[in-house]
Amino acid sequence: MRGSVYYQSAVLTKVIFVEGSKKENRINPNHEQYQCISSFKTMESYRNVWNNFFNYLKEHFKLKNCELINDDHIKSYIEYKIEYYPSKQYLEKITSALGKLEVALNKYSKDKYEIPIIYDFKIRQKLLRNAKDLKLVANNYHNRVYSDANLIIQHLNSYNHQLAASIQLEGGARSEGVTLIKEEQLKGFKIDNISKKTVGVIETKEKGGKVGDVLVSLTTYQKLGNYFTNNNTSTFKIKYQDYLNDIKNSCEKLNINYQGSHGFRWTFAQNRIRIYQKFTYTYEQALQGVSWEMKHFRANITEHYLGK
Template sequence: MRGSVYYQSAELTKVIFFEAAKKENRVNPNHEHYACVASFKTMQSYRNIWNNFFNYLKEHFKVKNSELITEDHVKAYIEYKLEYYPSKQYLEKITSALGKLEVALNRYSKLKYEDNPITYDFKIRQELLNSAKDLKLVANNYVNRVYTNPNLIIDNLENDKHKLAAIIQLQGGARAEGVTLIKIEQLKGIKIDEITNKSVGVIETKEKGGKIGDVLVSIETYEALEKYFLENGTSIFKIKYQDYVNDIKSTCQKLNIPHQGTHGFRWTFAQNRVREYQNNGYTYEQALQGVSWEMKHFRASITEHYLGA
């Protein structure tokens, strides 16, 4: 489907919104209004979430056609939202909206490609919702997304640039958007890490919500990034997010390791960094707050999520 985010969401709205459609018809699998939306206010709320989701896909996956949406995209979006600990009600709204998006895409595809429609299945949204806790914690029956042997995964990635991106995430806690595009001016030199008193390289990143901050990596990793710029005669380190995700996923499958996506490296960083704080004389509470700031959050309680506390 071509057109802007807002045009595409409008087109999908047309195939699922039937104002004042009777409830008995909306729950009848044999009726044309089955699973459709009858409330203008509800449809408007869902469409706002669709627009946000589509913009997210444009930014992180370079996906501009809503017909190309997959279950992996839905999973990535919900987990992205979960990192900011939405209320239970908001999370339910997101998953409901994505459920209706699944219905809309299936209806749209059936109308457009009568003989060979695309089938969309976003059941992962319900699994993620079922594992969600209340206002502050992300998962019921806490799911630890830490990689127990992250370096094994990194060493076996197919693409050397993906390896470097993953190492930066693991050592510095950057989000994926912080490593898929790094400009040479973001390299801020060497400094002493105030927590460990060791020399580290500093990469300044701008991530979700425009938050700017330093990502601290080993001297070896920092020099590897400098070497990349020098040897390739470029001022930009850039990788495709979807290729990066696919490389991690296929590598985990080959190694028979549970796949936790790019975010698994960030989780591993959080747990390792809290231990570094504590090993250097900081209290547990100070460690939580410090790591939260380093991960471009504000509340110390957010770090507890990564610890399963």
């Protein structure tokens, strides 16, 4: 399917939205309105999720045709959402919307092709169950700070994963800021305005296209620079799921509660607040400063990482 994200979601909306459709028709497998949506409000909510999902695929997979979506894309998107510790209700809405996307794509394909494409996104249900079982969704505040982040990093099996985790811990980068780093993103050294120490600067583009500097130790910065030189490459790349599995295995070995890769970002936030206050910044100044460093805007967002 060609067209913008919003055009494609509009086409699929027309396939599945039947205003005023009777429930008896929507639950009848033999009726043409089977599994359709009759509520405008529900359809609007689901379409917003579709748009967000399609934009995610465009940015992370360079995928511009929704007909090419498969369960790997569904898995990646849901895991991406889980990393930001969503509410249980929000994650349930996402998985429901993706379920209706499956229905819409199957209906669209059946009408368009003699041999239709078959879409099966049932992996979304497994991921939702796992997230609930592992308490990766929020019913209330859940502290995701690692008790000994450096020890976890030392026990990661992959050197590249150790490097990625160090960047998250020291600079507060999101996962998308460390799973793919190009050599051109290394911007040299500078004096950290807060600690007055010399640090390495990595420019990252993360959630929502936000561009900014991630400040890391000289050791970590030099390791990343050496990676490019020693491997004769201009790209540092790791697989997100392999990265999570390595972190999880390390936590299990050490009997430390697993908090995903985002746990390193939480730990950064609390550590960085302490550094601000050590150098005589007020609590309010520390909140705002850390918020900007984490590519947020409002100071009170930082309080989420502090349990307030």
